[in-house]
Amino acid sequence: MSPALKTLDIRDTLDLSQRLLRQLANGVCTFEEFASSLILLLANASEAALEPCTALLSPELARAFLTFLEEHLVKVDFKPCPKPLMVGPFSEDEIEAKKRQLRPKYMRLYELVLHRRQSALSMPPHQAP
Amino acid sequence: MQSARTRDALNLAFDLQQRQDAQRWREQTLEQLGQFAREFVTRDVPIMLVTAAFSYGTVSAVHGAWRIMTGIRLSARLLWATEFAVSIPINQAVDRAVGRQVDDSFMGTMRTAGMMLGTQVGARILARVGGLAVSALRSRLGNAVGQLPLGARVGNAILQQELIGGARIGQTGLTGLRDARNLTAARLQLRDSTCGLYASLSAIEDVASRRPVIDFQGVRTSIRLNDSRGLNSQQVVNFISRNTREEQVFARLERSLSEQQLLQLLGRERVIAHVDGNHWVRVLGSFQENGATWVRVYDPARGNYEQMLSSFMTRMGSSNQVVAVRIVGG
Numbered sequence: 001m002s003p004a005l006k007t008l009d010i011r012d013t014l015d016l017s018q019r020l021l022r023q024l025a026n027g028v029c030t031f032e033e034f035a036s037s038l039i040l041l042l043a044n045a046s047e048a049a050l051e052p053c054t055a056l057l058s059p060e061l062a063r064a065f066l067t068f069l070e071e072h073l074v075k076v077d078f079k080p081c082p083k084p085l086m087v088g089p090f091s092e093d094e095i096e097a098k099k100r101q102l103r104p105k106y107m108r109l110y111e112l113v114l115h116r117r118q119s120a121l122s123m124p125p126h127q128a129p
Numbered sequence: 130m131q132s133a134r135t136r137d138a139l140n141l142a143f144d145l146q147q148r149q150d151a152q153r154w155r156e157q158t159l160e161q162l163g164q165f166a167r168e169f170v171t172r173d174v175p176i177m178l179v180t181a182a183f184s185y186g187t188v189s190a191v192h193g194a195w196r197i198m199t200g201i202r203l204s205a206r207l208l209w210a211t212e213f214a215v216s217i218p219i220n221q222a223v224d225r226a227v228g229r230q231v232d233d234s235f236m237g238t239m240r241t242a243g244m245m246l247g248t249q250v251g252a253r254i255l256a257r258v259g260g261l262a263v264s265a266l267r268s269r270l271g272n273a274v275g276q277l278p279l280g281a282r283v284g285n286a287i288l289q290q291e292l293i294g295g296a297r298i299g300q301t302g303l304t305g306l307r308d309a310r311n312l313t314a315a316r317l318q319l320r321d322s323t324c325g326l327y328a329s330l331s332a333i334e335d336v337a338s339r340r341p342v343i344d345f346q347g348v349r350t351s352i353r354l355n356d357s358r359g360l361n362s363q364q365v366v367n368f369i370s371r372n373t374r375e376e377q378v379f380a381r382l383e384r385s386l387s388e389q390q391l392l393q394l395l396g397r398e399r400v401i402a403h404v405d406g407n408h409w410v411r412v413l414g415s416f417q418e419n420g421a422t423w424v425r426v427y428d429p430a431r432g433n434y435e436q437m438l439s440s441f442m443t444r445m446g447s448s449n450q451v452v453a454v455r456i457v458g459g
Binding site: 084 | 361
């Protein structure tokens, strides 16, 4: 991906993440819908978009999102079904290859959200972002 | 020997003469330019416009007929070259018709070709104005699917143009579809890779409070990165989210739905379903007939039709994927 496209991708992903956050705050979607949509959005984006997008999460949201990630990513060894990120038709081998390809990105996402929650926990309550 | 007074008088007369000559030259030049401009406007411009209208009209008519018959859109460069080639004999015919002398020699043809370059600029302007007029007309008439995204001004021009297509029926009809009937015309995709866009646009137009301005940012790149096989489910969700300014519109992916779950979803939300391995269709609704459940489908490759729900579910597969779009409070 060219630098220009990467920048475009990061900006677009940030915009869509912010939209999801606003929709969650305004009750347009449930937390489950928000979390699963955010995971897919970030999995489809370039890795450079992960950090700025996870930085948007509030400490409370990061904690809840981490629990969701543990349920949906850690339990399946960071290899959830990749079909929503693939264009068919695809073979079982291609699905496995895609799972392997996406695993580091999911792990990075988990690390970032974990770090976000821990950094929020280490701050005194009045300094938490 | 001339006195100083005489010399000064001669110099003055010479200067005066020079100024008068310069003035006369300016006046003659202006007059010639004015005459040239008048002749150009009254004689050449109408001929250029008539030529442009004839050549552009002829090529557009042939191209339009070709598109309707085959569904294939020819490249803009090929059309431009054809217009250019056609405009030379048309220009000569128009010249003869208005009684102007026509030079049929090689150099004469070259001169005409040069003039045609100017004509082509005129043709481009006419095409732009004509395109806008047709777009405005279509936005008022609508089509079988709904209002067209004619507000689209941003993004990929080719995709944008492609989406301004008339209502038609796909070449394959209902061949290969089990328990399907009542095929009617709808806006059809012109490329295999754009079914997701067409199905998404159908839903966007439905939920948008105003005529949507479609943002094609990155869509072409996404399709190219997917080996021109179209958009994946998440990219369809992103496309819809990006193009619905209203934040009460929420698009998301649903997976592995049962018949009952699909019906419930259809009752509440707009649904775009992934079928046949790699194809997106919009499910417009459902109804009961003689104890059987049917769904109404907008298929960008075929048209609008009805299909028995059980057969449609078979097309979706067991680990099916559906993009659902809802308006909260709408």
